[in-house]
Amino acid sequence: MPEVLTAPLVVEFPFTRSLGPVQSAFLTGLRERTVLGVRASDGRVVVPPTEYDPVTAAEIRELVEVGTAGTITTWAWNPAPRRGQPLTTPFAWVLVRLDGADTALLHALDAPGPDAVRTGMRVRIRWAAERTGAITDIACFEPGEEIREGDAPDEPNSAEPAAHSGEFPAPVTGITTPARLDYTYAPGRAQSRHLQALAERRITGERCPSCRKVYVPPRGACPTCGVATDTQVEVGPRGTVTTFCIVNITARHTANPDIDVPYVYAHIALDGADLALHGRIGGIPYDQVRMGLRVEPVWTEGGRFPDHYRPSGEPDADYDSYKELL
């Protein structure tokens, strides 16, 4: 049983999304400290607004302006805020029905502690100092009533929301929502054995106990027999190019940004393996790489896997010797 290998793995993606007319109006409105809702087929005012009726799925477009204060419909005290959440100090998650709305909006409430929060409590929006047209333009909610003439304190404003055109100067038409997730990747037994052999500059595959095929790099199972591969087999180091392509673009996130284009990326059947692996071909002009070319791995100082493969100087392999591995 080899030592369990793990490594940090970060997945980050800045999703860019376009907004339809309703979401554009809502998020632009937030930038202008105005909260818009949409009237559903049954007359209810939906906030945050959707473009389609939550019950009938009919298209809905009739915008109205609702209040910036509202009532908590339910809440949950969060003693340990997590990365990305609206506040860094303990806060309450709240669903708030804004005055004039019939549905509730999820956000954070800045409150001193759980004893200061209750369902039915009146809260108001605290606007972010810098607003861009995003749900985070609402920094959070805070306790208390927005004082308006004629309103009784602690009573929701029952006035019917006024129609709103949804038109603002320089409307927001898209949002970018960056996301980051952190993982600890564990490759499992078969791949760990392979990686540990690579650290000794040995390339190993694993043999299926049933069909006797040798897979490299091994993933732990034979895809034909559906059983675990069990025996380690040293393969290569030399091999044969079975097929290849010529790469003419530089990938932005390539592992090695110093590789000049065009270059050749190939399938290489290492001697003793029943599956070709991928590798870059160097040491030969790109337009002279061919099927059947015999190659050997080139390791760089401190490299944990072959940097590339280069011609080994042997005569080309006979087509029949690798045709099953294409």
Next chain:
Amino acid sequence: MHEARRDRTGEVTRKAVHGTARDRTREVAIVAFAQTDHRRRTDDLSEVEMLMPVLHDVLGTTGLKTADIGFTCSGSSDYLAGRAFSFTMALDGVGAHPPISESHVEMDGAWALYEAWVKLLTGETDTALVYAYGKSSPGEVRAVLTRQLDPYYLAPLWPDSVALAALQAQALIDAGDADEPTLAAVAARSRADAAANPHAQLSGPVPAGDHLVRPLRPGDCPPIGDGAAAVILAAGDRARELCERPAWIRGMDHRIEAHGLGVRDLTDSPSTRLAAERAGAFVPPVDLAELHAPFTSQEIVLRKALKLDGDVLVNPSGGALAANPLMAAGLIRLGEAAARIHRGASHRALAHATSGPCLQQNLVAVLEGEVSHG
């Protein structure tokens, strides 16, 4: 309508999949079930290495080989692994070469089972393998699950899965349907029942703990862990050949509610109730219910939605509070209910699976043992 299909010998065949070949009277049953021992972490295993023993186990129960299976369907999520198309690696464990008839849902395996059930109802095949797996240990599952939320209004706030369940729990408390002691009692009963389940990740007394997100304490929340499960479905007489007492699927249905949490009544689960009605769960009544309720408060919501009274045995396996391998926990509810029918410990059982925040999507199946005519 015709569909080209390449069978395991590589021969392309054409056959009618709708219309004439469809047999509305076809009966389909769960004939075998297997699951891993669910663990907090499985760093020593890749996904396929974790899954393979379960596949061998479920095939071994029936004596079937991969080549005998007409359709394979799986459920998993790339977001748990942090890698694209991770299910294609797991497929190696099935023996998917030469090509097989296969499908995948980026959901709990219960929905993969639904797809396989429909496939069997079409008459195109007599057997199906359904599997599901999830390794939650590599990532922070509370953060990972935020990525399934509405990307405009919710995801940018990163409300985690426990926080959303806590909002639902507080709504339930405000409505007078529960209080913290009743939530704790659900946790205690689940963990006590799990003592008889060798696969459970947690069992025994629930340790007291501070609120994770008030009103939920650690005991109200599911364990985070890794695991896999698999079932085999078979139709008609094939099922009777493969299993002494097949668990016949009498009905199955799944329904979804509005995405916006503030649009829904979080104290109720009308989608579960509707799915149960369509699946025929109320007449005649069931004697067992395996409910996929990862949070204590959700069991209370589901009991209310399904009108389950004291005569119905609920989650004797310990449920998702004892083991919640994401993407497999719903399929396990179907498997546990079927296994009790196989053993003769239940005659008619309800199995439920959920997906999404606060019971957004719900699937209900009704399973029944054969009525003997002897």
